[in-house]
Every structure is written in C-alpha cells, then in structure tokens.
Amino acid sequence: MNTANRARQSNNSFAEDDLLHRLQSDQAGFARISALAGKLAGIHLPATSKNLTLVATRLSYMIRELELATYSDLARLLEKTPERHQEFISALTTNTTQFFREPTHFDILKQNLPTLIQSPHRAVGEFRIWCAASSTGQEVWTLLMTLLESPATTGLTIKFLASDIDTDCLEKAWKAIYPADQCRGIPQNLLEKYFDSAAGPNHAGVQTTYYRVKREFRSRVQFARINLVEAFPFEKRFDVVFCRNVMIYFDRTTIDKISEKMAQALRPDGLLFLGLSEAGAIRNPSFKSISPSVFKRLEMGPA
Ligand SMILES: C[S@@+](CC[C@H](N)C(=O)[O-])C[C@H]1O[C@@H](n2cnc3c(N)ncnc32)[C@H](O)[C@@H]1O
Structure with missing residues (x-):
C-alpha cells in the first residue's frame, strides 16, 4: 500500500x-x-x-x-x-437462523402431528402451517421436510406460508440456495432427497458446494412480507404457527397484542411455537403451555 x-x-x-x-x-x-x-x-x-x-x-x-x-x-x-x-x-435486527435450530421443536411437532390431524377443528384435506419470521428460509425447509417425512401427513395438502418483514431475507428463502457449511445440520438422507447440489465459487472466490431445495419442494411454500405488528391478512386459520426468536425484539404490550392476533390466526387445538428463550412471552388465556415455548390454542374464546 x-x-x-x-x-x-x-x-x-x-x-x-x-x-x-x-x-x-x-x-x-x-x-x-x-x-x-x-x-x-x-x-x-x-x-x-x-x-x-x-x-x-x-x-x-x-x-x-x-x-x-x-x-x-x-x-x-x-x-x-x-x-x-x-x-x-x-x-x-439479526437474521440468525439454521437448519434444525432448536431441534426439540421439530420432535414435538412430529409427536403431535397425529393428534393435530385428527382434530375436528382442522380444515378437511389440508394441513395449514405458517412460519412467521422465516428469515432466510432454513426453518421453513426444516419444517417442510419434517411434515413430508411424517406418515401422518400422507394424503393431505400442505398449505405452507412463510413470512418475514425483510424482503431480502424472503428472496433468499425463496431461492433456497445454501452453502455446504450451512447444511451440516441436515441428515444425509434428507439432503439427498430434498436438495440438488452444484459447485461454485463463494464470495472469496473459493470453490464450494451449494445445496438448493428441489423445485418440486420449493413450489410447496408461499412467501409473503408480513409485519407482525400490523393486522394479519388471513381468512383461514392455521393448524401450526412457528414464530420463533422474534418476540425478543418486542416490548410486553406488543407481545400481548401479537399473542392475541396469534390466538385468532390459530384454530382451536392448533400449536404455537416460540423460540426456546421466549417461553415466558405468552400470557394470553387462549393458550396453554404444553412444553416450554410450545402453546396449544384452547377452545375457549372466539372460535
Ligand atoms: C433471529 S431471526 C429468527 C429466524 C427463525 N425464526 C429462527 O428462529 O431461526 C428474526 C427474524 O425476525 C424478523 N423480524 C423482525 N421484526 C419483525 C416484524 N416486526 N415482523 C416480522 N418479522 C420480523 C427479522 O427480519 C428476522 O428475519
């Protein structure tokens, strides 16, 4: 120099x-x-x-x-x-996320799928899920793999909505291309089944393997920009909502307002998942905790 x-x-x-x-x-x-x-x-x-x-x-x-x-x-x-x-x-804000982050939640979802699907409150023929702060998509694809791998969802149409406030994140989520080092948490059999791979230079020019979610699976998710502090735009209710690691940004009043909107967005017996560190966030009487940070929408209140 x-x-x-x-x-x-x-x-x-x-x-x-x-x-x-x-x-x-x-x-x-x-x-x-x-x-x-x-x-x-x-x-x-x-x-x-x-x-x-x-x-x-x-x-x-x-x-x-x-x-x-x-x-x-x-x-x-x-x-x-x-x-x-x-x-x-x-x-x-940070967009930190990863495949199978906080893995206990995917086990809880798997265990609860048969009950969720047998519920009389579920829309016939459909399973409706919303990933509400989906960042760059790793959580979305983890959820989709979890649902598709479960025999409980056989024969059902999975209606999957993923949203975030950040449209750059949404674009990355929708493109669904991840370098190999970000895919370490994905079991090999799922990587082979759900992803294509290709080699290419990374930002430093070093040759790297990239994995991309196969088109047939990408097409199963709809992406939308939704700001959680604004009104939710839904006509139909969800069976499951993942809203993890975003409540940390909000104050008590905002969390209470979002919880109320989540109660409206979920059908009775539906499940709401927050981040593991957000277990204490929900105080809304429409929810009952079934495990720290996982909440069941009760039948009481406006159905
Ligand atoms: C730490 S990431 C969490 C990603 C993922 N849910 C997880 O747990 O791995 C937080 C995400 O919340 C989003 N976010 C922040 N404020 C938001 C808001 N008001 N409405 C919707 N998303 C928001 C950010 O853009 C970011 O992608």
Whole structure:
C-alpha cells in the first residue's frame, strides 16, 4: 500500500471511530431512532448503554453510506423515504437462523402431528402451517421436510406460508440456495432427497458446494412480507404457527397484542411455537403451555 492510500485508510478509520463515538453519546437522536424502530416494526430499544452501543454500531454503516452525520439526519431521511425502511429495520435486527435450530421443536411437532390431524377443528384435506419470521428460509425447509417425512401427513395438502418483514431475507428463502457449511445440520438422507447440489465459487472466490431445495419442494411454500405488528391478512386459520426468536425484539404490550392476533390466526387445538428463550412471552388465556415455548390454542374464546 502506498503512503497516500495508507493515510486515506487511517483517516477513514479515525472518521469511523469519531462517528461511532458521536452516535453513542447522542441520547436525543437515539430516542428518535428508537421511536421510529418501535413505530415501523415494534422493535423495543430502551436507552440502555448496551443498546446505545449496539445501535450505534449497527446504524453507523448506513449513516456513513448515506453521507449523513447524525441519528436525527437519518430519522429525517427515513420519514421522507419509506423505501429505506427495510434497510433500517434490517440493520437493527439479526437474521440468525439454521437448519434444525432448536431441534426439540421439530420432535414435538412430529409427536403431535397425529393428534393435530385428527382434530375436528382442522380444515378437511389440508394441513395449514405458517412460519412467521422465516428469515432466510432454513426453518421453513426444516419444517417442510419434517411434515413430508411424517406418515401422518400422507394424503393431505400442505398449505405452507412463510413470512418475514425483510424482503431480502424472503428472496433468499425463496431461492433456497445454501452453502455446504450451512447444511451440516441436515441428515444425509434428507439432503439427498430434498436438495440438488452444484459447485461454485463463494464470495472469496473459493470453490464450494451449494445445496438448493428441489423445485418440486420449493413450489410447496408461499412467501409473503408480513409485519407482525400490523393486522394479519388471513381468512383461514392455521393448524401450526412457528414464530420463533422474534418476540425478543418486542416490548410486553406488543407481545400481548401479537399473542392475541396469534390466538385468532390459530384454530382451536392448533400449536404455537416460540423460540426456546421466549417461553415466558405468552400470557394470553387462549393458550396453554404444553412444553416450554410450545402453546396449544384452547377452545375457549372466539372460535
Ligand atoms: C433471529 S431471526 C429468527 C429466524 C427463525 N425464526 C429462527 O428462529 O431461526 C428474526 C427474524 O425476525 C424478523 N423480524 C423482525 N421484526 C419483525 C416484524 N416486526 N415482523 C416480522 N418479522 C420480523 C427479522 O427480519 C428476522 O428475519
């Protein structure tokens, strides 16, 4: 690297440090950003020192890219440009997921399928499932494999909806292409049955194996953008809802509102799965816990 480049790089890194430092100490700007995150996606960001650091780190890239200087600049721009909301929400949340994440839930689903399917409340001939914060799709394909591998679903039409607030994630989920290292959790027999494979260079140019969910299985899932803090757009109810590892972003009031909407979206005896760390989130009397973080929709309340 020549001297001019080195000087430019160290100037950049001083500028980055400076921006981070300014954002971290800008409490008024943080309050504005946090209010906007709450309004747009229900994301609850109290002004703790952990959140001040986290949000500064996560938004500094966006602020720099947009050639802005402060949170207030960003808030003003976001108020005028709804097309940037997605990038903002995406910067504040994580899309972490994996195949067979929290595997106990897939065992519980498998064990409960015969009872779910025999229920008099189920729509005839169909099994309806919603994966409500599906991120980049690993959870969706794990669920589809679990359902298709169970003899209990033989002869049923599986109606599968996957949704997320983030359309970039939805596109990745729909494309369903994953590098081999992300597929380690998939048993070999399922990998061979449900995936095609191909070789190609990764982002660093290294030759890698990629797996893609076969078209015949991809076509069984519908994808839609759904923001959980807005009204749910459903006419028919679901037998099962997976809504895992997203409640962590919401405050008590928002969780209670979402739980109420989930109670409306599930038919009686249907099951709601939250993330393992979200077991305490549901306080709604329409639900009974059948295992930590798994809830049965009771018959009481509006059916
Ligand atoms: C940590 S990932 C969880 C992925 C998957 N459910 C799992 O457990 O592996 C959280 C997902 O929630 C989504 N999300 C955040 N706020 C949301 C909202 N208001 N409505 C819908 N999805 C939201 C994010 O885009 C992200 O993909």
